[in-house]
Amino acid sequence: MADLHTLRRKTVNAVMLTVTGFCALFATGTLLFILGYLFAHGASSLSWAFFTKLPTPVGEAGGGMANAIVGSGKLLLLATAVGVPIGFLGGVYLAEFGGTTFSYVIRYVTDLLNGVPSIVIGIFAYTLIVLPQGHFSTLAGGLGLGVMMIPIAVRSSEEFLRAVPNSLREGAMALGASKAKSILTVVIPAAKNGIMTGIMLNLARVAGETAPLLFTSFGNRYWSSGWEQPISALPVMIFTYAISPYQDWHNQAWAAGFVLLTLVLAVNIFARAVLAKKKHVAR
Amino acid sequence: MAASSTSVTSAGPARPAQNFWGRLRGGDEIAYLITFIAAASILLVTTLLVFELYVNSHLSRAKFGWSFLTTSTWDPVADQFGALPFIYGTAVTSFLALLIGIPLGVGAAIFLAELSPPKISDALTFLIELLAAVPSVIYGLLGIFVLVPILRLVEPYLRAVLGWTPLFSGPFYGVSLFSAGVVLSVMIIPFIISISREVILAVPGDQREGALALGATSWETVWDVVVPYAKKGIIGSIFLALARSLGETMAVTMVIGNDPKIKASLFAPGYSIAAVIANEFTEATGKLYTSALIELGLVLFALTIVINGLARLMLVGADKYKA
Numbered sequence: 125m126a127d128l129h130t131l132r133r134k135t136v137n138a139v140m141l142t143v144t145g146f147c148a149l150f151a152t153g154t155l156l157f158i159l160g161y162l163f164a165h166g167a168s169s170l171s172w173a174f175f176t177k178l179p180t181p182v183g184e185a186g187g188g189m190a191n192a193i194v195g196s197g198k199l200l201l202l203a204t205a206v207g208v209p210i211g212f213l214g215g216v217y218l219a220e221f222g223g224t225t226f227s228y229v230i231r232y233v234t235d236l237l238n239g240v241p242s243i244v245i246g247i248f249a250y251t252l253i254v255l256p257q258g259h260f261s262t263l264a265g266g267l268g269l270g271v272m273m274i275p276i277a278v279r280s281s282e283e284f285l286r287a288v289p290n291s292l293r294e295g296a297m298a299l300g301a302s303k304a305k306s307i308l309t310v311v312i313p314a315a316k317n318g319i320m321t322g323i324m325l326n327l328a329r330v331a332g333e334t335a336p337l338l339f340t341s342f343g344n345r346y347w348s349s350g351w352e353q354p355i356s357a358l359p360v361m362i363f364t365y366a367i368s369p370y371q372d373w374h375n376q377a378w379a380a381g382f383v384l385l386t387l388v389l390a391v392n393i394f395a396r397a398v399l400a401k402k403k404h405v406a407r
Numbered sequence: 408m409a410a411s412s413t414s415v416t417s418a419g420p421a422r423p424a425q426n427f428w429g430r431l432r433g434g435d436e437i438a439y440l441i442t443f444i445a446a447a448s449i450l451l452v453t454t455l456l457v458f459e460l461y462v463n464s465h466l467s468r469a470k471f472g473w474s475f476l477t478t479s480t481w482d483p484v485a486d487q488f489g490a491l492p493f494i495y496g497t498a499v500t501s502f503l504a505l506l507i508g509i510p511l512g513v514g515a516a517i518f519l520a521e522l523s524p525p526k527i528s529d530a531l532t533f534l535i536e537l538l539a540a541v542p543s544v545i546y547g548l549l550g551i552f553v554l555v556p557i558l559r560l561v562e563p564y565l566r567a568v569l570g571w572t573p574l575f576s577g578p579f580y581g582v583s584l585f586s587a588g589v590v591l592s593v594m595i596i597p598f599i600i601s602i603s604r605e606v607i608l609a610v611p612g613d614q615r616e617g618a619l620a621l622g623a624t625s626w627e628t629v630w631d632v633v634v635p636y637a638k639k640g641i642i643g644s645i646f647l648a649l650a651r652s653l654g655e656t657m658a659v660t661m662v663i664g665n666d667p668k669i670k671a672s673l674f675a676p677g678y679s680i681a682a683v684i685a686n687e688f689t690e691a692t693g694k695l696y697t698s699a700l701i702e703l704g705l706v707l708f709a710l711t712i713v714i715n716g717l718a719r720l721m722l723v724g725a726d727k728y729k730a
Contacts, residue, residue, distance in 0.1 A: 155538040227446075246688075251701070335656040374552070
C-alpha cells in the first residue's frame with residue numbers, strides 16, 4: 125500500500141517533469157521555427173536589388189526596399205535624438221540626484237509610459253505633429269519612436285549607474301571633485317558600456333515598431349528628402365506587403381522580415397554577450 | 408519656476424551636504440538642473456499624452472457619452488460609433504491568449520527555474536528572451552502565411568471535438584478571433600516565462616530544502632512549496648502579459664479578420680481596439696470619425712494602465728522589483 129503511494133508520487137514527479145519540459149521545449153521550438161522559416165523563406169527571396177532599388181509600381185516584378193532601409197535609419201536617428209537625451213539624463217537624475225517623492229513620481233510615470241500601447245503613442249505623435257501641420261512627416265514618426273525609447277532609456281541608464289560602486293563616487297569626492305565632476309568623469313565612464321548596450325537594445329526594439337508609424341511617417345514608395353515628407357520604414361513595408369494580394373510583394377515582405385529580424389537578433393545577441401561578460405568581471 | 412521647484416525638491420531628503428547651496432560650487436547645480444529638466448520632461452510627455460488623447464476625443468465623447476462603450480454599431484457613413492465590438496474582440500483574443508499562454512508559460516518557467524539542469528536552463532532561457540525581442544510585425548507575417556494555414560488543417564479536428572459549442576461553430580476562413588488569440592499566446596509566452604522564472608528563482612533556498620528534507624519529491628517541492636511562495640509574482644507576470652496582449656497591434660491586425668461584429672464563434676472574424684485604430688485611422692474622413700478612433704485609443708490606454716498597475720502591485724513583493 126505504502127509502496128503504491130510512493131509509486132504514484134514518483135510517477136507524478138516524472139510526468140510533471142516531462143510536461144513542464146515540453147512546455148519549455150515548445151517555447152524555444154517556436155523561436156527555432158520562426159528563425160528557420162524566415163531564413164528559408166526570406167533568404168531565398170532576398171536579392172541585391174532589395175538593398176539598392178526602389179519599389180516598383182504594382183504589377184511590375186522586381187524592385188527593392190532601398191528607401192525603406194534608409195527610412196528606418198532616418199527614423200531611428202530622430203528617435204535617438206528625442207529619446208536618448210531625455211532618457212539618459214532622466215536616468216542620471218534618478219540614480220545620482222533623486223530625492224524621494226519626485227523620484228517616485230518619475231519612476232511611476234516612466235513605468236506608466238512604458239506600458240502605453242505603441243498604437244496609442246502613434247495617436248499621440250499624430251495629434252502633436254501631423255494634425256497641426258496637416259501632413260504626414262518623418263518628424264512625426266521619429267517623435268513617436270523617440271517617445272517609445274524614453275522609458276527603457278531611463279530605466280537602463282539608472283540601473284547601470286546604480287551598479288557603479290559607491291566607493292568610486294566617494295573616491296572622486298575625497299580627491300576634491302564636485303558631485304557634477306565625479307558623475308561626469310568617474311561614474312558615467314564606469315557605466316558607459318552598460319548604458320550603450322541598453323541604448324542598442326532599445327534601438328533594436330523600436331526598429332521593429334510598426335504601429336506608431338502607420339499614421340505619422342505613413343510610408344512612401346519613393347525617396348523622401350528632408351524631415352517634412354512621409355517616409356517608408358521596413359516594418360511598415362512588411363505590413364503593407366504582407367496584407368497585399370500580390371505574390372511578388374509577399375516574397376518581398378519575407379525578405380524584409382528576414383533583414384529586420386536578423387538585425388534585431390544580432391543586436392540582442394551582441395548586447396547580451398557584452399552584458400554577460402561585464403557581469404563576470406564584476407563578480 | 409524651475410529653480411524654485413529645484414530648491415523645494417532638494418530640501419526634501421535629509422542629506423545636508425547636498426543641499427542647493429552646497430551644490431552651487433563646481434557646476435553641481437547646473438548638472439542638477441539639466442537632469443531635473445530631463446526627468447520632469449518625462450512627466451510632461453506623459454501628461455501631454457493623456458491630455459492630447461482627452462482633448463482630441465472631445466467630439467466623440469460629447470456626442471456619445473458613456474454609450475460609446477456599450478453600443479455596437481460602427482458605421483462611419485452614418486456617423487454612428489460604438490466601441491463594443493472592439494472591446495469584445497480585444498477581451499476575447501486576450502483571454503484566449505492567456506488560456507493558452509498561462510499553462511505553457513508557467514510550466515516552462517517552473518521547468519527552467521527548478522527542474523532542468525542549469526546548462527539547459529541557461530541556453531533555453533537565452534533563446535526565450537530572444538523570442539521576446541522579435542518584432543510584432545514578424546509575428547503577424549508568420550501568422551498570415553504559416554499559422555493560418557496550419558489552423559485550417561487543425562480546424563476540422565477542433566470542430567469534431569468541440570463543434571457542439573457555439574464557440575466553434577460557423578465557417579472558418581482562417582482569419583479569426585481564434586487565430587489572433589493563438590498568435591497573441593505565442594507572443595506573451597516569453598514574457599510570462601522570463602518574469603515567472605525570475606520570481607521562482609528568487610524563492611529562498613531553505614523553502615526547498617525544508618520540503619525535500621521532509622521527503623517531498625522534486626515536483627511536490629515545486630508545486631506545493633515554491634510555486635505558492637512565488638504566487639504573487641507569477642500572477643504579476645500574467646497581468647503584464649495581459650496588458651501587452653491588450654495593446655498588441657500589428658500581429659492582431661493581420662490575422663483577426665477586421666470585422667466589427669460581435670459573434671459567439673471564435674472561428675468568426677472579429678476586430679480589436681488596436682486593430683481598428685491601425686486600419687482606419689488614415690482613412691478616417693470627418694472629424695467625428697477621427698475623434699471616435701482617438702477615444703478608442705483613450706479606452707485602450709485606460710485599460711492597459713489599470714492592468715499594468717495591478718501587475719505592479721503584484722510584483723512589488725517579488726525581490727527583483729523592490730525598487
